[in-house]
Every structure is written in structure tokens, then in C-alpha cells.
Amino acid sequence: MNDKNAWDIYWQSGHKESCISDSYDALSNTIRNIWIEAAKHLTHKVEILDLATGNGSVPRILSKLCTNTKIIGVDRANVFPLNNEQNSNAIELIPNIDITDLPFSKNRFDLVTSQFGFEYADENLALPQVYKVLKEGGSFRFISHHSNSKIVTMNNRKLYEFKRLFETNGLIDTISQYTLGAATSSQLLEVKQDYMNGQFDKSNQISGQLIKAVDYFISQAPSDTLHTQAKDMIARIHAEQSRIEQMSKASLDENDSKSFKALAKQLGFKDVASKVIEVDQNVIGWLLTGKR
Template sequence: MTSTAHWDSYWQASRSLNSFGEGEAASGYEGELLALWNNSFKQLADNATVLDVGTGNGAIAVAARKYSNLTQRRFTIYGADAANIKPLQVFADNSEIAGLLATITFYPECKTEALPFADASVDLVTSQFAFEYAERDAALHECIRVLKPAGQFMAIMHHTNSDIAKDSAAGVAVLNQFLNASAFFKHARTLLACMAEQAQRAETPALVQRTQQANQSVLNCSRQIKQQLGPESLAWYNDVMARVAKLIVNFSVTSMTQLDIEQQRLALFLKRLVDQQQASLSTAGAAELSALLTARGYAYQLTELNIEEHLFGWLLKIKK
């Protein structure tokens, strides 16, 4: 990724520790996924150092802190991300999460390919849905470089056949239709302009007719978009329609500005989804990664990971 603006905006506005596509609670991970990470923390000695790369708002780092507090292990925990993350600011009004985040040292605008940590200084490097976004060779070199002897790198990476990837593909299809393949937002903007004109002066038959025509154009366009989509895309379609419909139903002087904001948000969302698609590993991609790891002489395991009986991603473990 050459620009992180679409991720900066997400992490700075999101009330979630983790990324949009993971389907977990806003306060962090739970269930089988949390148990998997806790098992990796369990293997660490007291006073161990943990580094989470691509940390976002700190979901893995917070999980490590919770485990450390529960077991009195006194971990030192760092979180690094290429985006301009501000987790403490985002959760300033949540005393529980803010208290945990305050015990973690964050490195915003810090690429995995250039980590600001000394050689052999970290016991465990973690990553969930992040490592695969980086330039592979350089990121791999850095993650191993900072590990102490016998340290471990553990990463969960996107899989092209996972439920997450399939849902994201549906999202890309829907957002492309609304943003790029149709004039939906142009029609919505025309309708809001007519409604604004109605609010400012007495209605005339011509204005009423233009408003009705604009409304019909929005409806026709939305129907055409829906016809292009499969049932797997319905939730995405309904989400976009709900965002726009509320601005029309609850029309105010700010509706036009809010429409522009929603369009921009969706455009940034689309960029994040495309990033995810490009970063996801297919079976062939995993084979290429395995070949690289073997060529470098790493002791590793790369397996498909199922969570709650659904394909979730690839699980990579490297022992230094």
C-alpha cells in the first residue's frame, strides 16, 4: 500500500479494536479465536516482550495485556501499524479499554517492513489480518530480525476462500455498483437539491414534478443495481440504501453535506476491501510463501485455520 489514508480514517473513526471484516465484538476477540491467541501468550515467560504488527486499534495487544494481567506475567507490549492510528484517542471515553491501551506503547505510521526495534529484542511477534498487506520479503525479514533466539512469529492471514473473503467480494460488487457503475449518487444529489428548493420557497407544479422525477430516478437506479446482485450481496445493498434513505426521509439543510460524507466513506470502504482482496492468500499463494520460508531455512508451520467450523484464514507460525 502506497497510501494509508483509507485506513487512517477507519482506525481513527472506528469504535472497534479490530478490523471491519472480522465479525468480532468491538471490545476485542472472544471464543476460539481468543483461545488461540491466549495459547500463544501462555508459552511466554514472565516479563516477555510482545510486538503486534498491523495492530489497528490494538485488539491483539489488548488481548495480550488482559492475559498478562490475569496471569501476572508482566508483559511489555508494543503495537505498530502503517496507518496513523490513535487508539487512546478513539477510546478516551471507555475507561476499561483506555486503561488497557495506556499500558501498551503504540507506533503509528510504522511499517512492518521497517520496525524500530533492536535485533533479538522481542519474544513474540503477532499479526492478524495485517502481515499479508506488507511487502512480504522485507516484512518477513523484519519480523524475524527483532525476534530473540527461540522467539516466535505468529500470524493469521486472509484466505481467498474464507467466509470473510467471500463477504468482502460481495461488498466490492455492491460498492462498485453504487459508486462507479451507476449514477445513483448523482440522482440522490438531484433529489436532495429539489427537496432543498421546496424547503426554501413555495411549491410550484413544476418543482413538485421535478422532485417526483428525481425520486423516481433514485428508485429506478436502486432497482437496477439490485437486479445485478446475488442474494449474498443483499446485506451490503441494504446498508448503502439505509445510509441514503435516512438523509431523504429525515431531510434537513445538512442532508446534502451528509450525502457527500457517506459517499466518501463508502469510497474509502471500497479501497479497504480491495486492499484485503489483493492481500488475501490463495492456495497457490500459500505454496509460494511456503517455498520462500523453506528457502530461507525457517522452522515454520503454515496451515488453514478454521474458527467455529468455518474457514477463517491461514495460520503461520515461525520459530527462530
């Protein structure tokens, strides 16, 4: 499982966004307002490029706010093309594009955006590309992960869950052994009970689903088919672990935000600024802005 595959699986399963959907409304509203603010400064017939777009969360918001605008979203993953979306003729999502090597001509875009995406790439390679494709007077606006944010803290807790699940002879190992006939149902139930008794946070999304899956596996006799089902489920859990590890690594602390700004100024961007985004006194991310 490489970094890209984990996102391929995620976007191909039809998710529309990655960091906001499992959070709360106030967060969605704050983020939406940041894009509304960006749209206010756009006049007519502009072209916007959204980096690391996923399934087009930002293009979908912007296309409803700006008329006469073409929005291209690019992502390294095999993102799922939009269909039947309102305004989708204004949006083009292009998969398999690395933002460190953008296939667009110089001085093309009026605005380059990214929502929890730009920071996943090496900024030393990606920011010069942003400089290249922006028109003079055009600007960038990125919402990036903050290392103290609610999203990152929640993800760090999930990483601990994964660590416990993937322990040798832990719950995942024992499910796999059971489906091969190498562990009994009572052994599997015992491991499940030990896992449930562990004094750490367990999310519904990960532990909750897996605990339910144990009941399903136990209701079936070991077989090749059951083992294949377990392998598929384990691959999906690995993909989720990889995605969350990438999110944690991508997050920026104070020093990272300073280096980002220094790099942007060195490249020639003007009005470079960073601001911590907060919702209900919780840190949510960074807003990084600048002008070509």
C-alpha cells in the first residue's frame, strides 16, 4: 500500500471530502466562509486551479459562488470524476497529477487554492509550480493542517487504535487466523474482549466497525472465501491507516508556517501571510495566502 493507493481507494469509494465530513458543522461553515471570501475578490471570467483536490470539495463550493469561472482540480490520486453535479460543466477534475509537476502553461490562473492538500507535497517543489502557473496579480489561498488542530489530534488518537489493532496476535491477526482455521472462535472472542477492555479511545469508524466484523466472521465457518473477505477488509483498514498517517505528517507547526512564508517570499510572492483558523476556540488549521 503506497501513499497514492490509499487515496485512490478513498476517493473511488465516492467520498466527497476528507477532513470535514467527519467533523462538525461549525467547522464546515468556517471553511466555507474562507472560500466565500476568496470568491468575493474574483471579478469575471477567471480560471481557478485547486491543488490536491480529492473529489472536488473546493471546486464544488467555488463553482456555486463564482459564475463564468472555470475551475480545474488536480490530484495525484485516481479521483472519481464528478457526475450529475450542479455546475459540473464549470469544473474539471484531473487525476494522476502531482502538484510538484503541474502540466499547465505559465501565467494561466487567477487563483490557486488548496484545502488540506498542498502541505502533503514537498513545498520546495510545489510552491515554485504555483508561482509558475499564477498570473501576475493572481493569488494563492491554502487551508492547511495545523499540528495542534482538532483534526490532527483526533487522527493521532486513531493512529494509536491502528497500532493496537495490528499488534502481533492482536485482533486483526486473530481474525485472519480464524478465517484460515488456525484460531478458534473462542480464541477470537477472547482477543476481541481484551481489545475492548483496553484503556484507550476507540472510534466507531475503526474499532466499532471491526468489532462488528468479528461477530460476522464468527458466524461463518473458516473457508477460502471468508479468508479473502478478511484480506479485503484488512487492506481497507491499512489504506485508512496510511491516509491518517499522511495527514499527521503533513500538518504544519509554527516553524513550518514560518519556513513556508520564507520560501514564498524568496520565490517572489507578495503579501505573504499565515493565520491560525479557529472554530469555537479550537485550532482547525492554517490559512496561508500570498500574491504573485
